[in-house]
Amino acid sequence: MTDDTFAPGLENVIAAETRLSHVDGEAGELVISGFPVEELAANATYEETVFLLWNDRLPDADELDALRDDLAARRDLADEAYEVVRAAAEDGADAMDALRMGAASANLGREDESPEEAARTAVARFPTVVAAYWRTREGEAPLSPREDLSHAGNYLYMLTGEEPSDAEVRGLETYLNTVVDHGLNASTFTARTIASTRSDVVSAATGAVGALKGPLHGGAPGPVLDMLFEIEETGDPEAYLRERLASGERIMGFGHRVYRVRDPRAAVLSSAAERFYEADGDGEFFALAAEVEETATDLLAEYKPDRPLDTNVEFYTSLLLHGIGIPRDLFAATFGVSRVGGWTAHSLEQLEADRLIRPRGRYVGDADRTWTPLDER
Numbered sequence: 001m002t003d004d005t006f007a008p009g010l011e012n013v014i015a016a017e018t019r020l021s022h023v024d025g026e027a028g029e030l031v032i033s034g035f036p037v038e039e040l041a042a043n044a045t046y047e048e049t050v051f052l053l054w055n056d057r058l059p060d061a062d063e064l065d066a067l068r069d070d071l072a073a074r075r076d077l078a079d080e081a082y083e084v085v086r087a088a089a090e091d092g093a094d095a096m097d098a099l100r101m102g103a104a105s106a107n108l109g110r111e112d113e114s115p116e117e118a119a120r121t122a123v124a125r126f127p128t129v130v131a132a133y134w135r136t137r138e139g140e141a142p143l144s145p146r147e148d149l150s151h152a153g154n155y156l157y158m159l160t161g162e163e164p165s166d167a168e169v170r171g172l173e174t175y176l177n178t179v180v181d182h183g184l185n186a187s188t189f190t191a192r193t194i195a196s197t198r199s200d201v202v203s204a205a206t207g208a209v210g211a212l213k214g215p216l217h218g219g220a221p222g223p224v225l226d227m228l229f230e231i232e233e234t235g236d237p238e239a240y241l242r243e244r245l246a247s248g249e250r251i252m253g254f255g256h257r258v259y260r261v262r263d264p265r266a267a268v269l270s271s272a273a274e275r276f277y278e279a280d281g282d283g284e285f286f287a288l289a290a291e292v293e294e295t296a297t298d299l300l301a302e303y304k305p306d307r308p309l310d311t312n313v314e315f316y317t318s319l320l321l322h323g324i325g326i327p328r329d330l331f332a333a334t335f336g337v338s339r340v341g342g343w344t345a346h347s348l349e350q351l352e353a354d355r356l357i358r359p360r361g362r363y364v365g366d367a368d369r370t371w372t373p374l375d376e377r
């Protein structure tokens with residue numbers, strides 16, 4: 001017997017078993033490989049986080065050194081991959097399109113790698129793709145990755161050409177750890193679907209970039225920052241937000257498929273971000289953002305009383321990344337630089353499960369057409 005239950009958007013459908021992360025949407029809690037996000041985000045390096053996801057335990061000191069060295073040695077792209085990224089930047093592609101093209105080329109010269117090795121190659125090379133794109137777009141030559149810097153530190157170095165401060169590295173690591181994995185979100189589901197066909201990890205990560213790009217998923221933080229600057233200009237958060245809501249627009253950085261309360265990652269990112277604004281004497285901008293958050297949640301309750309809509313991860317992502325100095329146009333791609341850790345771990349888990357993902361559709365088209373020859377239509 002077949003079950004004809006239709007779940008548009010697959011809402012509440014359990015499509016995989018995973019040990020990687022658990023999202024409790026009612027309580028507003030996120031557990032990543034056994035750790036509350038608050039604990040992991042603030043303490044781990046990104047290398048420790050990906051080790052944890054790939055191995056289901058924390059590394060000891062030797063294992064961590066070995067992973068750091070291995071990732072660092074994989075950072076540089078093949079010349080042909082740099083060409084792809086350069087062509088994308090010179091053609092005016094946005095960062096997510098460039099990342100998709102670069103991701104697809106990330107294992108050039110290494111196509112024979114095992115799934116575990118391909119996972120490391122993808123994680124190691126995503127920052128190089130994004131930084132090479134950015135430098136080219138800014139009219140500067142891409143910088144070679146530095147093996148002596150951490151994953152996060154090297155990404156910042158490749159973007160700016162300067163060695164980042166410890167605070168910037170810690171801020172970025174907190175961000176990368178916070179957003180590395182989040183249940184069966186759209187891009188992760190995409191990666192798992194691709195892996196379920198016994199395809200490869202780099203293909204899975206490349207498809208996932210395409211899913212992350214959309215404004216309902218990873219594309220929101222750029223528009224959040226634009227909104228905050230526009231509100232700073234007008235000086236009237238309530239009037240601005242009312243106008244948006246009255247015209248039926250969605251407020252970026254709010255609402256979530258699973259959370260019915262404030263996304264726990266908002267608190268983690270907000271406290272990491274606040275330090276940068278205070279240190280830079282820009283506390284007023286941070287305070288404005290907090291006022292916008294409060295006003296937006298009040299107005300969302302007024303305009304959408306039937307649906308609890310609260311702050312999601314993207315609101316404070318925009319503030320933290322801006323505070324660290326990541327360019328606005330790279331926010332979504334920097335999300336990809338983190339989430340590739342989750343995508344690769346899910347791909348490995350799905351390869352292990354070895355079950356083709358293939359739901360059904362409910363056919364709502366015509367059922368009784370007869371063919372009309374071309375000259376009679």
Ligand SMILES: CC(=O)SCCNC(=O)CCNC(=O)[C@H](O)C(C)(C)COP(=O)(O)OP(=O)(O)OC[C@H]1O[C@@H](n2cnc3c(N)ncnc32)[C@H](O)[C@@H]1OP(=O)(O)O
Nearest residue numbers: 215216217218220250251252253254255256257307312314
């Ligand atoms: C990392 C991430 O992916 S986090 C999400 C990042 N995306 C954003 O911030 C974009 C803004 N938010 C949204 O578009 C949505 O809240 C989503 C896509 C994240 C989740 O949406 P869904 O679970 O599909 O909720 P759904 O679309 O059913 O929304 C329910 C109702 O709330 C409204 N709503 C949801 N989010 C918002 C919002 N941010 N602003 C205004 N209204 C909203 C919808 O318009 C809908 O109203 P309706 O029933 O009157 O049509």
Ligand SMILES: O=C([O-])CC(=O)C(=O)O
Nearest residue numbers: 182183184185186257313
């Ligand atoms: O879980 C989701 O649907 C979206 C999200 O917050 C994420 O991918 O981090």
